[in-house]
Structure formats: C-alpha cells, structure tokens
Amino acid sequence: MIQELTQNYSHLFEKELLNEINQVGTFKEISEGYRMIEIGQYVRSMPLLISGAIKVLREDSDGDELLLYFLEKGETCAMTLTCCLGQTKSEIRAIAETDAKLIMIPIEKMEEWSAKYKSWRNFVFESYHNRLNELLETIDSIAFLKMDERLLKYLNEKVRISNDNIINSTHQEIAYELHTSRVVISRLLKKLENLGKVELHRNHIVLK
Amino acid sequence: MIQELTQNYSHLFEKELLNEINQVGTFKEISEGYRMIEIGQYVRSMPLLISGAIKVLREDSDGDELLLYFLEKGETCAMTLTCCLGQTKSEIRAIAETDAKLIMIPIEKMEEWSAKYKSWRNFVFESYHNRLNELLETIDSIAFLKMDERLLKYLNEKVRISNDNIINSTHQEIAYELHTSRVVISRLLKKLENLGKVELHRNHIVLK
DNA sequence: TAGTGCTTGTAACAGTTGTTACTTAAGGTC
DNA sequence: GACCTTAAGTAACAACTGTTACAAGCACTA
Numbered sequence: 432m433i434q435e436l437t438q439n440y441s442h443l444f445e446k447e448l449l450n451e452i453n454q455v456g457t458f459k460e461i462s463e464g465y466r467m468i469e470i471g472q473y474v475r476s477m478p479l480l481i482s483g484a485i486k487v488l489r490e491d492s493d494g495d496e497l498l499l500y501f502l503e504k505g506e507t508c509a510m511t512l513t514c515c516l517g518q519t520k521s522e523i524r525a526i527a528e529t530d531a532k533l534i535m536i537p538i539e540k541m542e543e544w545s546a547k548y549k550s551w552r553n554f555v556f557e558s559y560h561n562r563l564n565e566l567l568e569t570i571d572s573i574a575f576l577k578m579d580e581r582l583l584k585y586l587n588e589k590v591r592i593s594n595d596n597i598i599n600s601t602h603q604e605i606a607y608e609l610h611t612s613r614v615v616i617s618r619l620l621k622k623l624e625n626l627g628k629v630e631l632h633r634n635h636i637v638l639k
Numbered sequence: 640m641i642q643e644l645t646q647n648y649s650h651l652f653e654k655e656l657l658n659e660i661n662q663v664g665t666f667k668e669i670s671e672g673y674r675m676i677e678i679g680q681y682v683r684s685m686p687l688l689i690s691g692a693i694k695v696l697r698e699d700s701d702g703d704e705l706l707l708y709f710l711e712k713g714e715t716c717a718m719t720l721t722c723c724l725g726q727t728k729s730e731i732r733a734i735a736e737t738d739a740k741l742i743m744i745p746i747e748k749m750e751e752w753s754a755k756y757k758s759w760r761n762f763v764f765e766s767y768h769n770r771l772n773e774l775l776e777t778i779d780s781i782a783f784l785k786m787d788e789r790l791l792k793y794l795n796e797k798v799r800i801s802n803d804n805i806i807n808s809t810h811q812e813i814a815y816e817l818h819t820s821r822v823v824i825s826r827l828l829k830k831l832e833n834l835g836k837v838e839l840h841r842n843h844i845v846l847k
Numbered sequence: 848t849a850g851t852g853c854t855t856g857t858a859a860c861a862g863t864t865g866t867t868a869c870t871t872a873a874g875g876t877c
Numbered sequence: 878g879a880c881c882t883t884a885a886g887t888a889a890c891a892a893c894t895g896t897t898a899c900a901a902g903c904a905c906t907a
Contacts, residue, residue: 491779513767513771522772570707573782602855633902825884841885
C-alpha cells in the first residue's frame, strides 16, 4: 500500500502520520457503481481516495435524487467525517463514479490524529472547506442556473472527472442526477446537438 | 464579558479555554442590518454568537441573492472558519438578522487552540457539521420544494428565529431572500391568507 | 428473422414561475 | 386635506419545466 499512499498524500502528511496510516489503514479497490454509503447508515471508517471518483447524492422523502458533487483523488468525504465524529447517520449516498482505489481509516484514529498531527488537522479542515464550497457551487447551480446551463455544466464535470469526452450515460440517468425528467433532458440535449455542442448516440454522448 | 461567555459556552469549553477566550476575545454588540461580512472580503477574526441571529446569504454574478441559513447563539460561522484557516476570501455575506451580541476571536488563536484543546476541536468540527447540514437543508428546499412550500418554511424559520409570530418584512425583501420576484411572493402570500395561514398587513405579516 | 426490452425522439398539453404593466392602498409630510 | 413615496393587489402574458402518450430505432437473443 505504501506506494499509493506516498504518491498521493506525502505532500500533505508528515512521515510519522504516513507510517501510522500505513499500519492501520486498509487498502480497498471498488468498481464503478459500488454503493459505498447509504442514507441513514452509520459510518465506521473514513475513506482516503487514491484514484478514481466518487459521486455524492442527496435524496428527498419521495426517493428523488440529486447529485451534490464528485470526490477525486487526494480528497475525502466531509460528510463521512462528521458522521464518524458525531456518530450520526449519513445524510448522503456515495457511489463509485468510476473504478476507484482507496484507503480506509478506522474512525478511532480520527480524534487521536487530530490532537497529534497538525497536518491531519489541516487536512480535515481543508476537506470541510472544500466540501462547503462544493455545496455552495451546487446551490448556485440549482438556484441561479436554468436547466440547460445546469446540464452543460454537468456534462463538462463528467468529462473532467472521467478524463474522457465520451459520457456513458442514458438520458434517464442524467435526469435522475439533475432531478428532472427524461423528456426534459432529451429535449435540451437535442438543442445542444443542434448548437453543435454535443453528439448524441445510444447510451453515450460525446461532448465537443 | 465573562458572564455572557460562561452562560453560553461553559458547557462546551473547559475552564482554561474559557479564560483564554476571555483574555483575547473582544465583546461586540451589533444592530439589526449590520453587515458583518461581505463577499470577497478577507476575514481576520471569528465570531462566537452570544445572542441574536445572523443571516448568511449567497450572491450570484448578477447580484441576485439567496438566503442560505441563520446562525443562532452558541454557533459560529463555518465559512469564517475556513476563511480564517485558509486565508481565502469570503464566499458569503453575513448580516445581523436581529440585534446581536458576540465575541470576536483573533484568527491566530484558532490553530493554537485546535492543538491544545479537545473541546475547541470538537466545537469547530461540530460547527462544520452543522453548517454542512444546513446547506443540505437549503439544497433540499431549492431542489425538492415548490415556491409555496419554500415560502411557508421561510416564514416559519423567521418566526422561530425572532421568537415572534409577526414578520417585519415587505414582499420585496422576502422575494430577494428566496431569489424570486415580488409579484410571485405577493401571489403566494395571498393564497396562504385565503387558506387562513397568515394575515397580511403593510410592512408585516402575521403567521397563524 | 421475429420478438423483446431498453433508449431516444417528438408532440401536445399542463402547471409553475417570472415579467410587465397598471391600479389601489397605506403612511408620512407639508 | 393634498401630495408623495412605498407597498401591495391583480391581470395578462411569456417562458420554462414537467407530464403523458406514442412512435421509432437499436441491440440482443431465441
């Protein structure tokens, strides 16, 4: 494990902390679509993302979904942090957006390391900071943008995350994540195609 | 100052920390409408709220506003936390919703206390946790509720915060905070009045 | 190749929200 | 009371989004 760890986190954590992580952390590989955390579930360990991407979703009482943001390598889930610390249930769902590698840290270490390592405290604060800003971005999108702008932003984000300008999603899947209907997405995608911004195919979309 | 401090924070902080706060913190009273933090501004100190309420707003590039949440006594602004720690500009605007009393902590103490006091770390983590959850609540409202439900929720929140079922706002002011237009608010308020849920007057609304 | 299930395209319509314009009412000042 | 400013009521319409229904196309397989 140590190699993946040093590659991705050596600039963040001091040596002793890296050693501790190496001792108590467990390496994990997950496939696209793997459901890491469900709403209402208690969380017992904290993930450090090595590679791949995780999508974080919110759900309302009717089961309607909404994409909140993506996590990438070098990041962790601030929601998980609060769940671990507060021993409360998860407010969100986390699903692997791509195949991913991660290191799981048992929650007992969280408080210990917060007292012991400045770099750990900074990492945790930094994570919260980033997550708050991502949520603000999400709020901006929902509150201030129209659906066509949100869709374009979403497509760009997908391309950035996967590092591939082909988006392997159906219209229905996109509709779920943006919390709208399939027909609306088809309609707007068609408009984008007419504007020359995308190419539509069965089961995938090419962003140009 | 020590009295206000112990009254509101003695259950959270150990004695030595309370003493430190008392030494380096400055007591401040502000009036309703006072603009505490502006978007883009650097933040040099962190507020601990003793009494009153602060509203936290987001703004888009066109200057359109959106209410994010209210802060109450015993709370602090997580956005400020991240600004202090990261030395970044504020992403939000904070305005006194009511007259308020607070203690301002110089940012230099933040890191020091995080290393020294477990209760301080917990307070900071707890604040982040609460703020994340408030933002999720806000997202739920915008994404999943219709305007009439959002309005009712907003009115209830205002009443809870001020501890008074008379809301001293004009329709225009409400429209700004929910990011819609005055006409829409007037229309929906009229509906709520017909349903017997509110009483409308010039410059104020009574929630029944 | 016929059948099946899933995906996409499209039309028609409904509901909600946003906009414009104008009127009416309230409260303050002279 | 006359006047002015601001707030609120209302109608008519526009724009956007959501819904329903159905057709057409693709991929797979039996």
